[in-house]
Amino acid sequence: MSEARILRLNLAGQPIEWIHWQEAVCLYARDLVIWSLGGVVRQVTGGRSRFTGLTSRIQLPSIIACGGSHMAPMRTVPPLTNRALFRRDDYRCLYCGKHFNFLQLSRDHVHPTxxxxxxxxxxxxxxxKRCNQHKSNFLLSEVDMPLIALPYRPNNAEYLALVNSDRIRGDQMEYLRPQFSRNSRWL
Known part of the structure; x- marks a missing residue:
């Protein structure tokens, strides 16, 4: 299993991005972490204080909320990638309804480009690939291939779950799920 990532939120608690533990340590060192949730992902041991002789330690939680005006804004439209698209559609062809692996799927434009x-x-x-080739550049009204579900744009919380689904922790999913759009197939 891949190393767990930390979910970074803005001050209002909206999900922004996944970060590695090293980035979280920098945010703590710069005193930008305002609040946190979830279990400990990693404990980091630092240097020894010249005043006390004690070794510094930071316990990194799975979810951190950061302040600061320079922090990255929340995306309004998540990037469209095949990996996120196929996860959104649960690796299922939305024409024939069968499940496929990543390499057996393709991106179909409902209204052809x-x-x-x-x-x-x-x-x-x-x-x-079979359904995509059969549909070709026809409109749905011109071919007998109804969609089993309508396409939709995931919101930022759902997108973050889609792109990290193989590494997401239970406490992170518990935080994100209530923010998913009502169209989500992940609810």
């Missing part, structure tokens, strides 16, 4: 469709969350679905 060759006919003015755009490459955005609300216009793409996971499709097996």
């Amino acid at each position: 060759s006919r003015g469709g755009r490459d955005r969350w609300e216009n793409v679905v996971a499709a097996c």
